[in-house]
Each structure stands twice: as C-alpha cells, then as structure tokens.
Amino acid sequence: xxxxxxxxxxxxxxxxxxxxxxxxxxxxxxxxxxxxxxxxxxxxxxxxxxxxxxxxxxxxxxxxxxxxxxxxxxxxxxxxxxxxxxxxxxxxxxxxxxxxxxxxxxxxxxxxxxxxxxxxxxxxxxxxxxxxxxxxxxxxxxxxxxxxxxxxxxxxxxxxxxxxxxxxxxxxxxxxxxxxxxxxxxxxxxxxxxxxxxxxxxxxxxxxxxxxxxxxxxxxxxxxxxxxxxxxxxxxxxxxxxxxxxxxxxxxxxxxxxxxxxxxxxxxxxxxxxxxxxxxxxxxxxxxxxxxxxxxxxxxxxxxxxxxxxxxxxxxxxxxxxxxxxxxxxxxxxxxxxxxxxxxxxxxxxxxxxxxxxxxxxxxxxxxxxxxxxxxxxxxxxxxxxxxxxxxxxxxxxxxxxxxxxxxxxxxxxxxxxxxxxxxxxxxxxxxxxxxxxxxxxxxxxxxxxxxxxxxxxxxxxxxxxxxxxxxxxxxxxxxxxxxxxxxxxxxxxxxxxxxxxxxxxxxxxxxxxxxxxxxxxxxxxxxxxxxxxxxxxxxxxxxxxxxxxxxxxxxxxxxxxxxxxxxxxxxxxxxxxxxxxxxxxxxxxxxxxxxxxxxxxxxxxxxxxxxxxxxxxxxxxxxxxxxxxxxxxxxxx
Amino acid sequence: xxxxxxxxxxxxxxxxxxxxxxxxxxxxxxxxxxxxxxxxxxxxxxxxxxxxxxxxxxxxxxxxxxxxxxxxxxxxxxxxxxxxxxxxxxxxxxxxxxxxxxxxxxxxxxxxxxxxxxxxxxxxxxxxxxxxxxxxxxxxxxxxxxxxxxxxx
Numbered sequence: 001x002x003x004x005x006x007x008x009x010x011x012x013x014x015x016x017x018x019x020x021x022x023x024x025x026x027x028x029x030x031x032x033x034x035x036x037x038x039x040x041x042x043x044x045x046x047x048x049x050x051x052x053x054x055x056x057x058x059x060x061x062x063x064x065x066x067x068x069x070x071x072x073x074x075x076x077x078x079x080x081x082x083x084x085x086x087x088x089x090x091x092x093x094x095x096x097x098x099x100x101x102x103x104x105x106x107x108x109x110x111x112x113x114x115x116x117x118x119x120x121x122x123x124x125x126x127x128x129x130x131x132x133x134x135x136x137x138x139x140x141x142x143x144x145x146x147x148x149x150x151x152x153x154x155x156x157x158x159x160x161x162x163x164x165x166x167x168x169x170x171x172x173x174x175x176x177x178x179x180x181x182x183x184x185x186x187x188x189x190x191x192x193x194x195x196x197x198x199x200x201x202x203x204x205x206x207x208x209x210x211x212x213x214x215x216x217x218x219x220x221x222x223x224x225x226x227x228x229x230x231x232x233x234x235x236x237x238x239x240x241x242x243x244x245x246x247x248x249x250x251x252x253x254x255x256x257x258x259x260x261x262x263x264x265x266x267x268x269x270x271x272x273x274x275x276x277x278x279x280x281x282x283x284x285x286x287x288x289x290x291x292x293x294x295x296x297x298x299x300x301x302x303x304x305x306x307x308x309x310x311x312x313x314x315x316x317x318x319x320x321x322x323x324x325x326x327x328x329x330x331x332x333x334x335x336x337x338x339x340x341x342x343x344x345x346x347x348x349x350x351x352x353x354x355x356x357x358x359x360x361x362x363x364x365x366x367x368x369x370x371x372x373x374x375x376x377x378x379x380x381x382x383x384x385x386x387x388x389x390x391x392x393x394x395x396x397x398x399x400x401x402x403x404x405x406x407x408x409x410x411x412x413x414x415x416x417x418x419x420x421x422x423x424x425x426x427x428x429x430x431x432x433x434x435x436x437x438x439x440x441x442x443x444x445x446x447x448x449x450x451x452x453x454x455x456x457x458x459x460x461x462x463x464x465x466x467x468x469x470x471x472x473x474x475x476x477x478x479x480x481x482x483x484x485x486x487x488x489x490x491x492x493x494x495x496x497x498x499x500x501x502x503x504x505x506x507x508x509x510x511x512x513x514x515x516x517x518x519x520x521x522x523x524x525x526x527x528x529x530x531x532x533x534x535x536x537x538x539x540x541x542x543x544x545x546x547x548x549x550x551x552x553x554x555x556x557x558x559x560x561x562x563x564x565x566x567x568x569x570x571x572x573x574x575x576x577x578x579x580x581x582x583x584x585x586x587x588x589x590x591x592x593x594x595x596x597x598x599x600x601x602x603x604x605x606x607x608x609x610x611x612x613x614x615x616x617x618x619x620x621x622x623x624x625x626x627x628x629x630x631x632x633x634x635x636x637x638x
Numbered sequence: 639x640x641x642x643x644x645x646x647x648x649x650x651x652x653x654x655x656x657x658x659x660x661x662x663x664x665x666x667x668x669x670x671x672x673x674x675x676x677x678x679x680x681x682x683x684x685x686x687x688x689x690x691x692x693x694x695x696x697x698x699x700x701x702x703x704x705x706x707x708x709x710x711x712x713x714x715x716x717x718x719x720x721x722x723x724x725x726x727x728x729x730x731x732x733x734x735x736x737x738x739x740x741x742x743x744x745x746x747x748x749x750x751x752x753x754x755x756x757x758x759x760x761x762x763x764x765x766x767x768x769x770x771x772x773x774x775x776x777x778x779x780x781x782x783x784x785x786x787x788x789x790x791x
Contacts, residue, residue, distance in 0.1 A: 034751070034752055034753050035753045035754075035755050035756060037766075038753050038756055038759075038766035038768055039756075039768075072753070072754070072755030072756075073755045075755070217752070218749065218750075219750070220710070220711035220712045220713070220715075220749050220750035221711050221712035221713045221750060221754055222750075222752075223750070223752030223753075223754065226752045227752075258658070258695055259748055259749075259750070259751055259752075260751075260752065296654075296655075297654075297655075297658055298695075299654055299657070299658065299693030299694070299695035299696065300693050300694030300695040301692060301693050301694065302749065313654065314651065315650065315651055316649075316650040316651040316652065316653035316654055316689070317650070317653075317689060318688055318689050318692040319692065319693075375752075375754065377712075377713035377754035377755070377757070378712070378713045378716050378717070378754075379716060379717070383713075383754055383755035384755060415712065418712075449712070451712045451713055451716065453716055457716050462715075462716070465712070465715050466712075469749070473749075475692075578773055580725070580728060580729075602721060602724060602725060602728075602772060603718075603721050603772060604725075604772045604773060607771055607772055607773060608773055
C-alpha cells in the first residue's frame, strides 16, 4: 500500500473526509487537554455520546474529544460547531439540557455561557470571549477542531499539504531559504534563527544526520509544548519531516517528558498513524525521501532540556552537558550532525511553507516574527494558553486576555523564562513582549511560561524557590553551578528566616556573577537570573527581610504570625477543630486565641475561617512583635 | 525481566528504555536487574547505577501501595503548594520522597504537571485533585485508605 500512496491519494482522503464531516451537520467538541481531563471531560464526552444515541441523533451530530482549547480556567470546555457556541464548566447534569435545548431546539443554555466579569455580559461564541478575542491562534487554533487520535482530522484541515509541496515542488535549499526568510526563531528559549541552524546542519557532510524535537518541557509553569503534542501532534510531525528533508536527515527523535503521559500517548499514536499512511518511513508519499521518527521518553531530569544533555540522554547516558563547540549541527548524536528544535518551532514549519515566508514575517516585530504561545498562570483570572503576535504589550496579555489579577489584588510582577528567566515588575506593563525586549528587561523569553504574581507573593521567596529548583536540578558537572547554587539557596533561605545580614545582598550579586561566568551550560549560566532580577526590581523587599525582619507579602513563615482578631471572631470553633497541632483555645461563642508558641503557621485557621467573618489575619514586622509581646504579658499574668 | 530484555537490541542507547520498563513493571529497579543489564549490554554496574540514580523516574526501593504526588511548579508554588506538601508530610508522618513504614503511602513531588489552572494540585494514584486546600488533605488520605479496605474485603 505504501508504494502506491501519493499526493493524489492524500487529496482524495481529504475530500472524502470533508464530505463526510459535512454530512453530519453538527459537531460537539469537548476539550481533551490534561487540564480538562482532570476536570472530568472524558465522562462529559461519554455522556454526550449516550444522550445522542438516546435521542437517535447519531447521524447528524458528532462528538469529538479535541486537543486543548487553551482556556484551562473554565474547563471542562465544550464548543458546538459549526456555530462556535462556547459552554464552560460543563457538568454531567447539563448534558441532557444541551442536547434538547441547543442541538434540537437551537436555543442557548444561558447559565453555561461565559460571563464577562466586569460587564456581566454573557458571551455566546467562542471567538467573542475576551480571552480569545485578542489572540492570534495560527499554531494553536486547530487544536479545538482536531481529534488528536485521528490523523484524518488533521488531513482534512489541509494537513500534510505543506509536506507535499516541499517533497514535489521544492529543493531542500528552497525550503531552508523560506524558513530563513520567514524569520522564524527557535521557540525553546535561546531564540536562534531556525533556518540558519538548519543550514549549518545541512552543510555538514555526513552519511547519517539526525533531527530532534525537544519536548522535554522542563520549565515549571510552561505547558504549551505539551498541549501541542497532545492536541495537534501531526503538525509537529509534519514540521519534522519537512525539516529532515531540508537538512538531509534520515532519523528523528522526539524527546518527551515522562511527566506528560497523555502527550506520550498521543504522539506515539500519531507517529504510528503517519507510518501506516506512508507519511513516514521509506518512499514518503511515493517520493524518494525516507525518514523515520522514534519517541524517547525522558526520565525526569530538568537539565536534559539542554541540547547536549538531551543527546547524552538519548545515547543512554546521564544527561550531562558538554562543551560547545562542536555544536550539535557539527557533532551531535553519536558524533553525527544533528539539528534540535523545540516542539513549537517544528509546529510553525508547515505554516510557513503553506502560507509563505512573506505572510509569516508580516506578523510580529522587527526581530521577532510570528506568534508565541504563552502559558499564563499563577495569580491570574483566566489561566490558560494564549497565542499572541510577538510584540503584544504585557498589559494586553495580562488584563485584556488574562482578565486581570485574581481576587482584585494588585499586580506585582510576571515571571518569564522559567528558572532561567527573571521577573518583570509592574512599571514595565507596557513592555512589548518579544525576544529582545525581555532580555533587555533582565529576563528572557524561555519557552513561554508567564507566571503572574500579586501583592501576596514574596519576591525573596520566589527567588529562593527558583534557586532551590536549579540547585536540585544542577547535574553537578561544573563546580560554580553545583556549589554556587547551593550557596545562593543557603543565603536566600537565611534571609527568608530573618537571619540575613546587610552584606548578603552584595554576596548574592557577586556569587551570581561567578555562577553565570563559570558554568558550562545554560542551566548554570542563567540560574542566578531570578536572584539578580528580584534584587534589581524588588530590593526593598530584600531590605525589609534583612533589616526589619519582616516579610511585606506575609509569606515567609519565620517572619509572620497568625492572629485571631478578638473583635471579629464569632467563636464558631471551626479553626479550633481544624488546627493540626491544637494551638487554638476557646469555647463556643467565645473569642478563640492562638498559642503562638505551639503554632506551626500552616494556615489552616485562615483557610477555614468563613469569608464573612474573616477573623484570622497575618502580621509581620513591628505589629507582629507587638502582638507577641502582648501575648507573653498575658501568659505571665495568668 | 528476561522478557523486558528480549524486547530490546542490546546496546547502550536502550538503557533508559529498559529502565523505564523495569520501573513500571516492578515499581522499582531490583538489584539483580542491574547486574543482568550490565552483563547483557556490557556496561559496568557502576555506570548503570550512575544513570538510574541521576534520573528521578527510577527508584531503587519499591514504592508504597498508594502514590501521592504534589506538584511544586511555579504556578502551584505561588498558590500555596508548600503548605499542601507540609500538611501531607505531617499527616502521613513522612517527608517528600519517603514511603511510610507500613508501606501504604509514598509521597513525592514533581516539578510541574502542566495543569496550572488547577493549582495547587495533588495527584493521588493518578487522580488529579485541583485547587487543594490544606483541610482537604485528610480527606484524600482517608479515601485512599478506604479504597484499600474495600478492595481487600
């Protein structure tokens, strides 16, 4: 069968699928990303199928579990096509009503619609929801239409068309010229021009060449690569086959994090399906080009996202980075020229080929072309994945798309670039986001994590968190990284415990520079960034911890106390019962008191105190000392 | 074990695949497995030991019957994941990375599971518990214990 498979057959398949999809007038799509999975989307989809059968509608209504829609905050998400009616937080009890009202009677179920929090307006269509409205979803948009476990869905949406064009109408030089002209930069962090990288690899003569898709998305808080692999795996595969053709590679690896079980499953299945249709393997689409892909499951080491470590890992060794040059394009896997790109970069490739380099380079800023997917998470109202043109202002992303800060708190900073990046403070809200502007602000693009922080986030604690992370993940090869990060964590921990001294800031700065200069790979070279940017923008918070022994954000346990306000407490016994160490005393309808000597500051009392009462407060600094003094006086009197 | 071995060509690049399969089959990497891989792949035992202890996916000790994983990603961190972890550690009487003496529970942390909208997250035997509160910790542990009782009845 594979010999006979050719572009005409692919067109026939495409025509046949769109015909059969047209026959079914409606399609209920249920988001099947990891977020919605956790909310129970599979049960929702099953219930839809059952109900449709019951109503005998299976010939006109299709149910499809699709890739991630991105608006994880409102899951499980259901969109009814072709209208694009957007239902959010849908539950099993809503299913019957959706079928009888929306599908049969063509009426909208109001309570399932998204409500714009400011205007209280109910929004019917997916594209009208503010979260989506300002986005430009050229890479991510198809996720919501495609069942990732079915290659036909991808083919129907012009999938593998770019591959046909490349294999039959273009030379590999032309492909590289196109990618170069598009200005596509690697989406993995460093932002190197993808076409340039391909060219270097192509120019190195060798009998065997490899390409790798880096899906070891290790930055905590970033999950766009996972969503692409889960939701539209064939776009990544198509990009890789095109890249392999341009570079002259015969084998590709997808190195995917094992912490993403659904992504591993979907990409493995997609590779099998592509093989069975002759889109991978010998004589691809009847051409003379051969190329195959293997899936490699990572084993839980952050450093293996670094390209030389990743290759060591594929070779079956510890993920230790090595000196560059030689670059992977010169000597990579098993000493052969190897080209490594990240998931999102590969997914951009078919688009550049289909729409042309000129179209693509029309999107974005002068030096950063195209769109970028960000994972907007943390203290933000609309958590989710957003795809925007490069150059969009931070303010637009956080307020217009993200819907602002949770619980009407004050925006403090956004952390970009994962553990290698830095924090961008509130006064830089009008920063136009691209590779260059973020680097200038002391942070970096990284893979696209955007962790929003509000007034309740302690920046010293955040710096400590990241250094704790990099210290744990440092492979140990270079002394400055192995020991330097340890020292940085120790100093930061001391500061958060109120044991910092005035020379610590200087020490942190000096040490950070040594770690940056003395480390071999990106992990060590960037590890101090979170410390440096927080000192740069939030020096006053460090000083408060060091000089006043107070934590202004009320986070650092050793610097705060919990206190029950006598004038607010109604004596409901809730906190008393929930205190794990029995530190709270009191009787029904009498004011409760926390014994500060027993309290472990777990926050359970604050957590359970009813919002109407909100009698539990946190204190730091002078106020804390006053309350403690008063408490000890009372103890003495008793 | 032989079956796992027979599925791979005997070269170094298969080492991590082999370890993955052994880990999911036995729940840990048994010591005999190391010497067997060493013989078959012609890699020294010390190197295999080096590789498997380098990666978090592999353990040398069996895990408990129930596995509780706490996500420590940045989004979960700013939403209070450390407090959730503290509470689990307190309630189970073990630290992250340890298994309880009765072999019932293993408590682990993970850098990020990418379900940040649900943070802070605890994953108990594969079930995701989102937007965790400290007071919900006890319920999860109790539920896991009950499941055990039910299945043994």
